[in-house]
Amino acid sequence: MSHLLIVDDEKAIRKTLRDILEYEKYTVDEAADGAEAIKKIKENTYDLVLCDIKMPKKDGMEVLEESMAINADLPFVMISGHGNVETAVEAVKKGAFDFISKPPDLNRLLITLRNALEKQNLVTQTKVLKRKVGKTREIIGDSPAIKKIKDTIDKVAGTEARILITGENGTGKELVARWIHEKSNRANGPMIEVNCAAIPSELIESELFGHEKGAFTSAIKQRLGKFEQANGGTLFLDEIGDMSLSAQAKVLRALQENKITRVGGDKDIPVDVRVIAATNKDLNKEIDKNLFRVDLYHRLSVILIHVPSLNERLEDIPMIAERFVNEICEDYSIPRKIITPKAMAELQEIQWGGNIRELHNVIERLVILSDQKITEAEVLNYVVGSKSKANTIEDIFETYDKFQDFKDHIEKIFIEYKLQKNNWNVTKTADEIDIQRSHLYNKIEKFDLKRD
Numbered sequence: 500m501s502h503l504l505i506v507d508d509e510k511a512i513r514k515t516l517r518d519i520l521e522y523e524k525y526t527v528d529e530a531a532d533g534a535e536a537i538k539k540i541k542e543n544t545y546d547l548v549l550c551d552i553k554m555p556k557k558d559g560m561e562v563l564e565e566s567m568a569i570n571a572d573l574p575f576v577m578i579s580g581h582g583n584v585e586t587a588v589e590a591v592k593k594g595a596f597d598f599i600s601k602p603p604d605l606n607r608l609l610i611t612l613r614n615a616l617e618k619q620n621l622v623t624q625t626k627v628l629k630r631k632v633g634k635t636r637e638i639i640g641d642s643p644a645i646k647k648i649k650d651t652i653d654k655v656a657g658t659e660a661r662i663l664i665t666g667e668n669g670t671g672k673e674l675v676a677r678w679i680h681e682k683s684n685r686a687n688g689p690m691i692e693v694n695c696a697a698i699p700s701e702l703i704e705s706e707l708f709g710h711e712k713g714a715f716t717s718a719i720k721q722r723l724g725k726f727e728q729a730n731g732g733t734l735f736l737d738e739i740g741d742m743s744l745s746a747q748a749k750v751l752r753a754l755q756e757n758k759i760t761r762v763g764g765d766k767d768i769p770v771d772v773r774v775i776a777a778t779n780k781d782l783n784k785e786i787d788k789n790l791f792r793v794d795l796y797h798r799l800s801v802i803l804i805h806v807p808s809l810n811e812r813l814e815d816i817p818m819i820a821e822r823f824v825n826e827i828c829e830d831y832s833i834p835r836k837i838i839t840p841k842a843m844a845e846l847q848e849i850q851w852g853g854n855i856r857e858l859h860n861v862i863e864r865l866v867i868l869s870d871q872k873i874t875e876a877e878v879l880n881y882v883v884g885s886k887s888k889a890n891t892i893e894d895i896f897e898t899y900d901k902f903q904d905f906k907d908h909i910e911k912i913f914i915e916y917k918l919q920k921n922n923w924n925v926t927k928t929a930d931e932i933d934i935q936r937s938h939l940y941n942k943i944e945k946f947d948l949k950r951d
Contacts, residue, residue, distance in 0.1 A: 501546040501616055502526045502834060506536040506562060507578070508554045512601075516549065523609065533557025540566050544835040544871060545573060547615055552579035552586065560593065567594045570835075572622060574615040578603055623829050638674060639822055640815035644807040648675060655802050656682035661754070663799045664777040666806030669854035672777040673737060675806060680733040685773055688732030691725050696738035703746045705762045708753075714763020726759045729772045739799070740780035740791060750774075751795045774799065809851040809858060816847050819855065823862040824873070836866055841875035849882065911946040914939070923950045 503525050507513050510531070517527045528543065530536035534556040540548070548566065552559035563575050577590045580601035587598035596615040599608060638649060655662060656679050664672045673692070680690045698706050705714075709724030725734060736742070742750070753759045754774060758767045776799045785791035809816070820838060828835045838846075851857050861882050865873045868881055899905035914932070921927045925943075929936040942948075 502528070502544065503612075504528045504530060504536065504539060504543075504545045504548045506530045506533065506548060506554070506559070507551040508532055509551075512551075519605065519608075520612075525612075533559065533562040536562050537565050537569075540569055540573070542837065544837065546619065546834070547574045547576065547612060549576050549578060549612075552577055552590075553581055560590065563590065563593050563595055572619065574619050576611055576615060623832075636674060637822075638671070638678060639819045640812060641818065642807075642812040642815050644812050645815060648804060648806065651802070651804055652678050652682060655679065657684060659773055660801040661773070661799050662775045662802040662804060663782075663796075664775065664804045664806060665782075666777075666779065667808050667854055668779050669856035670806040670808055671855050672779075672806050673735070675804060676733075676735045676737075676775045676777060679775060680735075683733065683773070685732050689729055690733045690735060691729035692735045692737060693725050694737045696741040700743040700746070703743060704749060707746065708749060708759045708761055710762035711764040714761070718763065721761075724759065724761065726753060726770045726772055727768065730770050732772070734772045734774050736774060736776040738778055739776040740778040740782055740785055744790070744792065747792045747795050751792060751798060754795075754798045809854045813847045816858070817843050819858060820846060820862055823859050824866060827863050827866045831866070833866075834871065836869060836871060836873055838865075838873045839875060842873050842878045845875055845878040845883065907946075910942070911948070914942055914946065915948055918943075918948065918950075 503520060505513050505516050505520075505527060506529075507516070508531055513529045513531070517529065520527050528539060528545070530539055533554050536548070536550065537557065539545075548562075550559045550562055554562075557565075559577055559579070563577070566573055566575065571594070575590075575595040577587075577595045577598045578601055579586065579598075590598050596618065597611050599611060638645060640646075652675065662676075662679060664675050666672050677690065680686060693706065695703065705718075705722070705724065707724050707726055709722050709727055710718050712718055712721050736750075749759075753770065753772075756767075757771065758769055760767055782791050782796050782800075786793050786796060817838075820843065824836055824838060846858075846861075853860070864881055865877060869877045899908065914928075917928050917932055918925070921931065925939055926936055929939040932939075934942075
């Protein structure tokens with residue numbers, strides 16, 4: 500049921516409204532003045548605020564303005580005994596859903612609340628659908644590195660320069676490529692993506708350049724490649740560092756001559772494509788190993804954009820985490836949850852090997868498993884604890900080269916744990932782990948186990 504906040508300095512009015520709304524099955528909180536209302540809006544998630552205008556400390560208009568800065572989608576219904584048309588118009592201009600004069604007509608009040616909540620549900624559903632349909636999300640962050648990326652995108656998007664985007668997995672290289680396309684003169688054309696790492700080397704040429712019927716055994720009909728599909732638009736070659744040398748040579752020709760030849764064909768086909776490439780590898784090292792063509796590297800890297808890891812921009816984590824919480828709550832149709840300051844500080848202490856992708860998964864886990872607030876304890880339990888356990892297991896695997904040494908280590912830990920659990924009662928422990936008592940004594944001696 501919807502969670503409402505009543506803000507009014509008159510206790511009798513708050514009680515009357517609360518009784519009415521609770522009878523209608525709403526969950527209700529109260530605030531006696533504007534300052535208390537702002538504090539509660541920051542700390543809790545509400546579906547609607549019913550707010551008086553004339554109040555001490557902060558009046559209703561101030562509460563409305565500050566709340567819009569906190570959560571622009573939170574619907575407000577203003578109520579006042581001193582209202583007039585000018586006041587009502589001003590309130591609506593500042594973002595209020597409606598204005599009701601005191602004493603409120605009960606039927607009108609309930610209808611207004613229902614309409615405001617229905618509108619809010621429609622707004623939320625629309626936002627979710629738009630996000631699912633549109634793949635271009637906002638680049639979130641105010642760190643110097645992100646500001647530099649945004650500035651570079653604005654400078655190069657309108658040109659035809661080829662761009663190479665570098666960065667670790669999960670940092671958002673594809674998102675940068677999408678924004679370049681969206682802001683380019685080719686925005687109305689297609690943006691075709693190719694994950695070079697996901698396509699077998701023997702199929703990459705057919706994928707990129709297409710093939711003619713009968714070019715190979717399974718080529719039962721002609722097929723257009725990604726270059727032709729992207730004609731007039733942008734071709735995004737993700738993980739280009741994993742492309743085979745033979746495919747690299749053909750890509751280089753396509754970039755030089757703006758022509759491609761389908762596999763099994765002999766006809767040159769002109770293409771008008773802007774190529775954006777991305778990689779998580781150091782291509783200069785790949786060149787030294789003769790795994791990447793130096794001439795192709797120079798063709799692709801007219802503009803270089805490096806996307807920093809999440810660990811290099813920890814100051815952006817609060818903004819990103821809050822956005823993910825809001826989106827996930829909208830997707831699951833649950834009340835918006837709040838990350839406490841201590842929980843946020845813990846998130847900033849974590850080493851994010853999976854970058855933005857890992858952070859999104861962690862926030863989704865916390866939203867599902869936590870109550871109304873995501874606390875420090877939940878971050879420690881559901882995130883830090885699970886990561887430290889994983890690291891401990893990996894460390895053990897790396898410590899031992901021989902299976903017998905690893906087996907002895909695990910056996911020692913297991914036996915010591917069971918002995919401690921049973922207060923070093925050898926007979927009981929032997930029965931529990933299903934070995935002979937004499938055998939257990941031999942293990943205790945072998946591993947030099949001693950009771951504390």
